[in-house]
Structures are given as structure tokens and as C-alpha cells.
Amino acid sequence: MATLLEVKDLRTQFETSAGTVRAVDGVSYTVEEGETVGIVGESGCGKSVGALSVLRLIPDPPGRVVGGSIHFRGEDLLAMSDEKLHSVRGGQIAMVFQEPMTSLNPVLTIGLQLCETMEFHLKLTPEQARLRAVELLGMVGISEPERRLDQYPHHLSGGMRQRVMIALAVSCKPKLIIADEPTTALDVTIQAQILELMKNLTKRFGVALVVITHNLGVVARYADRVNVMYAGRIVESGTAADIYHRPMHPYTLGLLRSVPRMDRPRGEKLIPIDGQPPDLTREIVGCAYRPRCSFATERCAREDPALEAVGHGHRSACFEKDRLAQLLKVAS
Amino acid sequence: MYRYILKRLLLMIPTLFGAAVLVFTLLRLIPGDTCELRLAGSGGYFDQSALDICRHEMGIDQPKLVQFWHFIWGIVRFDFGKSMWTGQPIVSEMAMRFQLSMEIAIVATIVAIVVAVPLGTISAVKQNTWIDYMVRAISIAGIAMPSFWLGILIILGLLIGTQYFLGTPWMPPITYTPIWVDPMKNLALIVWPAIATGYRYSAVATRMTRSAMLEVLREDYVRTARAKGLFEKLIIRRHALKNAMLPVITVIGIEFAFLIGGLVVTEQVFNLNGLGKLFVESVTNNDYSMTQALVMLVVMIFLFVNLLVDILYAWLDPRIRYR
Numbered sequence: 001m002a003t004l005l006e007v008k009d010l011r012t013q014f015e016t017s018a019g020t021v022r023a024v025d026g027v028s029y030t031v032e033e034g035e036t037v038g039i040v041g042e043s044g045c046g047k048s049v050g051a052l053s054v055l056r057l058i059p060d061p062p063g064r065v066v067g068g069s070i071h072f073r074g075e076d077l078l079a080m081s082d083e084k085l086h087s088v089r090g091g092q093i094a095m096v097f098q099e100p101m102t103s104l105n106p107v108l109t110i111g112l113q114l115c116e117t118m119e120f121h122l123k124l125t126p127e128q129a130r131l132r133a134v135e136l137l138g139m140v141g142i143s144e145p146e147r148r149l150d151q152y153p154h155h156l157s158g159g160m161r162q163r164v165m166i167a168l169a170v171s172c173k174p175k176l177i178i179a180d181e182p183t184t185a186l187d188v189t190i191q192a193q194i195l196e197l198m199k200n201l202t203k204r205f206g207v208a209l210v211v212i213t214h215n216l217g218v219v220a221r222y223a224d225r226v227n228v229m230y231a232g233r234i235v236e237s238g239t240a241a242d243i244y245h246r247p248m249h250p251y252t253l254g255l256l257r258s259v260p261r262m263d264r265p266r267g268e269k270l271i272p273i274d275g276q277p278p279d280l281t282r283e284i285v286g287c288a289y290r291p292r293c294s295f296a297t298e299r300c301a302r303e304d305p306a307l308e309a310v311g312h313g314h315r316s317a318c319f320e321k322d323r324l325a326q327l328l329k330v331a332s
Numbered sequence: 333m334y335r336y337i338l339k340r341l342l343l344m345i346p347t348l349f350g351a352a353v354l355v356f357t358l359l360r361l362i363p364g365d366t367c368e369l370r371l372a373g374s375g376g377y378f379d380q381s382a383l384d385i386c387r388h389e390m391g392i393d394q395p396k397l398v399q400f401w402h403f404i405w406g407i408v409r410f411d412f413g414k415s416m417w418t419g420q421p422i423v424s425e426m427a428m429r430f431q432l433s434m435e436i437a438i439v440a441t442i443v444a445i446v447v448a449v450p451l452g453t454i455s456a457v458k459q460n461t462w463i464d465y466m467v468r469a470i471s472i473a474g475i476a477m478p479s480f481w482l483g484i485l486i487i488l489g490l491l492i493g494t495q496y497f498l499g500t501p502w503m504p505p506i507t508y509t510p511i512w513v514d515p516m517k518n519l520a521l522i523v524w525p526a527i528a529t530g531y532r533y534s535a536v537a538t539r540m541t542r543s544a545m546l547e548v549l550r551e552d553y554v555r556t557a558r559a560k561g562l563f564e565k566l567i568i569r570r571h572a573l574k575n576a577m578l579p580v581i582t583v584i585g586i587e588f589a590f591l592i593g594g595l596v597v598t599e600q601v602f603n604l605n606g607l608g609k610l611f612v613e614s615v616t617n618n619d620y621s622m623t624q625a626l627v628m629l630v631v632m633i634f635l636f637v638n639l640l641v642d643i644l645y646a647w648l649d650p651r652i653r654y655r
Contacts, residue, residue, distance in 0.1 A: 055559055057558055086563060089558065089560065107648060
């Protein structure tokens with residue numbers, strides 16, 4: 001499989017009155033053709049900012065991508081001309097956003113919002129676009145698609161709107177879809193439906209998918225590979241099985257222990273991660289997770305651990321990863 | 333929708349009645365009356381019997397409730413009677429001035445919209461660039477500058493400019509010619525006061541457009557439109573502008589209604605015989621019937637403009653549905 005997206009040392013910052021926020025601070029990852037990659041982390045760890053940076057959708061000011069490169073099929077999106085970027089956005093890389101309630105324009109019909117994209121990227125005539133829009137809405141499981149085209153977003157429920165967003169995302173046959181917390185704003189039963197839908201469609205069309213979420217369950221079920229982010233960096237990266245069953249970073253372990261799991265005995269205690277994520281306006285010396293980490297040593301306060309291989313395709317940024325692995329082996 | 337409009341039209345009746353009560357009472361709280369002013373306004377001797385006769389003729393010697401009844405009954409029949417001061421029928425006195433004031437208001441509104449929507453949009457899109465700063469400076473100046481003063485500057489500019497370039501000074505005509513009689517002559521009169529008031533008007537609307545646009549440009553659906561790859565121009569025109577227009581329409585509606593009857597000083601500067609001037613004259617003359625009729629007219633205009641704004645709202649934003 002060929003590499004579709006290669007993010008290298010991405011740095012995105014925001015200028016605020018409190019100082020410069022290093023929202024994304026040197027993130028590197030790749031996405032292969034047709035695979036699903038999960039990006040996990042708690043709120044404010046930079047996962048959404050990292051995703052928006054890919055399509056240069058960070059509002060500037062106050063935000064700015066200050067370093068790194070993002071290669072999509074060999075071309076650097078960050079260095080690309082605006083002209084070319086327009087054909088990539090929506091055409092080759094599509095996005096699904098977190099808030100279906102506000103992500104569709106309230107004063108334009110569903111049909112117009114679907115068709116304008118296809119008319120632009122696929123050069124369809126209005127009639128062709130309309131036909132395809134009906135087909136797409138049917139594909140994402142919306143009843144009476146013909147009638148829906150002339151309706152406005154407020155006529156649709158949140159789940160329906162997210163289906164429209166997904167139809168929009170697949171409409172121009174992209175190579176990659178970036179879904180930024182696609183199910184966070186929906187209720188639980190709808191969440192599963194939406195995720196299944198995304199999985200089926202991406203499989204069917206061979207589209208690669210980047211799912212950004214704070215939900216480990218989503219990642220475990222749908223992602224081939226997972227990147228765990230903390231304080232603007234990737235701290236662990238591996239297959240879903242690696243992350244779930246062989247975590248090699250205390251933060252990943254902390255995340256896993258703090259959520260209920262079906263494969264664990266009932267009644268097992270949940271252990272929350274103490275403390276707060278660090279203030280990203282300050283320069284972080286040493287490991288960013290150190291203040292909350294039970295494995296922290298003196299070295300962690302001085303040096304910044306780099307992401308190192310711990311197995312085939314499994315990498316962790318922790319000095320104490322061996323001790324952690326030992327401990328987990330003993331425990332199991 | 334039609335039912336809603338009908339309902340709104342019917343609701344105007346109690347509103348108009350309330351306005352009628354208010355203006356009727358307030359006018360009669362002013363000390364003196366039009367007869368006293370006419371006979372004794374100069375401070376000289378007057379005959380009590382002459383005063384009584386005058387009051388009887390005007391009908392203001394009758395009990396207040398009877399006077400009120402005559403007033404209301406007149407409105408119902410669209411018969412506002414005669415001016416207590418000039419003795420002319422009120423409708424014909426107003427008609428001529430209404431034409432002029434309405435025309436100025438319409439031209440000023442056109443000036444305002446044509447200037448405000450593009451400028452406000454550019455200013456928002458190019459936020460914190462020199463274009464934005466310039467637009468903001470111009471619009472702040474427009475709000476700070478009284479329109480009568482701008483009117484004086486325009487007249488001076490016209491006189492000096494034509495003197496310099498043509499050799500003879502040129503002044504806009506003083507007498508009103510209806511637009512269907514001589515459009516050029518009509519516009520030569522209307523355009524200048526319309527610009528003088530339109531500047532302030534457009535300044536208010538520009539600032540409103542800018543701030544509404546800034547807000548809309550931060551909305552999620554604009555980000556979605558960008559993520560779809562659409563060009564910025566199309567995003568502004570199709571996705572942002574329609575959403576940003578709602579507050580702007582409100583401002584334009586209010587300003588428009590104000591222009592009819594509110595242009596007292598500007599009318600004075602351009603020597604125009606408009607409703608504003610008539611308003612001031614009728615109040616100082618204690619001309620009850622004329623003042624009442626004028627207030628009712630302005631209230632009517634406000635009500636209709638409000639209704640129009642609400643209908644435009646529903647047309648722009650499908651989420652707004654009236655029942």
C-alpha cells in the first residue's frame with residue numbers, strides 16, 4: 001500500500017492574549033491508502049487543530065501553522081498554491097465535523113449544499129448533480145431523498161444532518177476523509193449507526209479515514225492504527241491491538257484504566273488520571289505528562305522523551321516504557 | 333404566511349389607537365392653544381370674545397372626549413380635516429411634502445445599501461488590513477458628522493466647484509418638481525440631501541454589515557464551505573452574506589422610517605419643504621389637527637416598515653416561520 005498522507009513535524013500555534021499556545025507541537029504520522037487511522041486524546045490536546053491544519057482551515061489570525069510539512073500523494077499541502085488547494089479540499093480530502101447542528105448552512109437547502117460541491121469538483125451539470133445527490137442521500141440511509149433535497153438543515157435531526165455531512169464528504173470521491181469527532185454531538189444509539197455507516201462507505205470506496213476522537217471504544221472498533229496525543233504531541237502510536245492490549249505509555253494506560261471496558265470483570269475500579277493537562281502557553285521542559293505520571297523519574301523532568309520503536313509499527317515516547325511493560329506483564 | 337400578514341395588519345389597529353391616545357393627550361398638555369397663539373402670540377391686546385369664537389370654530393372648546401372622538405372618527409374615514417393654522421385641508425398639505433420626504437428617504441436608502449453592503453463585507457473579509465481601517469474610519473466619521481453640516485459642506489462645495497470650473501456658480505433647484513414631470517430637475521434637487529443623510533445612514537449600515545459578517549465568517553458552516561473547496565468569493569456571496577443580512581435589514585428599516593419626518597434640520601439646510609419642517613411648524617403653532625395627522629402618518633410608516641422587515645426575515649432565513 002502506498003502512503004497517502006504524510007504529516008511531518010507539524011507545528012500549529014495560536015496567538016492569544018495569554019501568550020502563544022503551542023496547540024500542535026511536532027506531530028508526525030502517516031496514513032496509508034484505504035486504512036483507518038484513529039487519533040485519540042483528551043480535550044485540548046491538539047487533535048482537532050492538527051486535523052484542521054491538514055486542509056489549512058486554521059483561522060489565521062489567531063492560528064498559524066509555523067512548521068513541518070504535510071504531503072498528500074507526494075505534494076506538500078502547506079506549500080501548495082491556493083488554486084490547487086481548492087481542488088484538494090472537498091475533492092480529494094473531505095472533512096466531517098463535530099457539530100452537525102451548525103456545520104450546515106441554515107439558510108441554504110440540503111440539495112444546494114450537496115450539489116454545489118459536485119458541480120465544482122466533478123464538473124457536473126445541475127441536473128446530474130441533483131441525480132447524484134439523491135443517490136448519495138439514499139446511500140447514507142436518508143429516507144425520501146428526493147424530498148430532502150429541497151429541505152433546510154433545521155428540518156433534519158442531528159443524526160440526519162451528520163448523514164448529510166457524510167454524503168457530502170463522499171460525494172466527490174475523495175481519497176481521504178478526516179472525521180473530527182464525528183459522533184461526539186450525537187446520542188449513543190445514533191453514534192454507532194454513524195460509525196458503521198462511515199466504516200461501510202470507506203470500505204466500499206476504498207477511502208482512507210482519519211477519525212479524531214476521545215472515545216477509546218470508537219478507536220478500538222474502527223481504527224487500523226492509532227495515534228495517542230497528549231499536549232500537542234503524539235506519545236504513542238501503534239495498531240489498535242497494540243494500544244488496547246499492550247499500551248507502552250503511562251498516558252495510554254491511564255486512559256484505558258479510566259473508561260469502563262466490556263472485556264474486564266464487572267466491578268473493577270475505574271482509575272481517573274489525576275491533575276490537569278499542562279498550560280500550552282508555557283515552554284514545557286522534559287516530558288509533558290510527567291506531573292501526572294506515576295512512573296516519572298528525575299530524568300523525565302530534564303529530558304524530553306522521543307518517540308521510539310517498541311515493536312513492529314509500535315512506538316512510544318517514554319523513558320520508563322520497559323518498566324511499564326514489565327509491570328503489565330506481571331499483572332496479567 | 334398570508335394569514336400572518338393579515339394578523340399583523342389587524343394588530344396595527346390597536347397600535348394606532350394607542351398612538352392616537354398618546355399624541356392627543358400629549359398635545360393638550362402643552363400650555364396654550366392655536367387660537368391664543370394666533371390672536372395673542374405677538375403679546376398685544378386681544379378680545380376674549382374673538383378668542384372664544386376662534387376656539388369654537390376650531391372645535392377645541394368642546395369636551396376632550398368629544399374632540400378625541402372626532403379625531404378617531406376622522407382617521408377611520410381617512411379625513412383628517414383642515415389645518416388649524418393654515419385652514420388648508422391636511423391631506424393636500426401633507427401629500428406634497430410626503431412625496432419629497434419619501435423620495436429623499438428612498439434615494440438615501442439606495443445610497444446606503446449600495447455603499448454599506450460591499451464596504452462592510454470587504455471590511456470584514458479584510459479585517460485588520462488598511463482597507464478595513466479605512467472603511468472603519470470613514471464610517472466612524474459618518475456617524476460622528478451631523479448630516480446638516482455635511483449638507484452645508486455639499487452646498488458650499490457645489491457653489492465653489494461650479495464657480496471654479498464653469499465660471500458661474502450653480503445651485504440645486506429650490507422648488508420641487510415631481511420625478512414624472514422632469515426627472516433630471518427632480519434628481520438635481522433630491523440627490524444632495526439624499527447624499528447628506530445617506531452618508532450617516534450608510535455608515536451605520538456599514539458597521540452593522542461588518543460586525544454581522546465577522547460573526548458569520550466564524551460560523552461552522554463557513555468552515556464547512558471552505559472544506560468543500562469552494563472559492564472564497566462564492567462562500568462570501570452565497571454562504572455568508574445571506575446570514576449576515578438579517579441585522580442589517582433591521583437597521584435599514586429603522587433608519588428608513590426615521591428619515592420620513594425626522595429630517596428637520598437637513599430640510600432646513602437645503603431649503604426643502606418636507607414633512608420634518610411641517611412637523612416642527614405644526615408643533616410650534618399648536619396645530620393639533622396637523623400634528624396628530626403627522627404623528628399618525630409616521631406611526632403608520634413605522635408599522636409598515638416593521639412588517640416589511642419581518643417578511644424579509646422570513647424570506648432570508650427559512651428557520652423563521654410565522655403563524
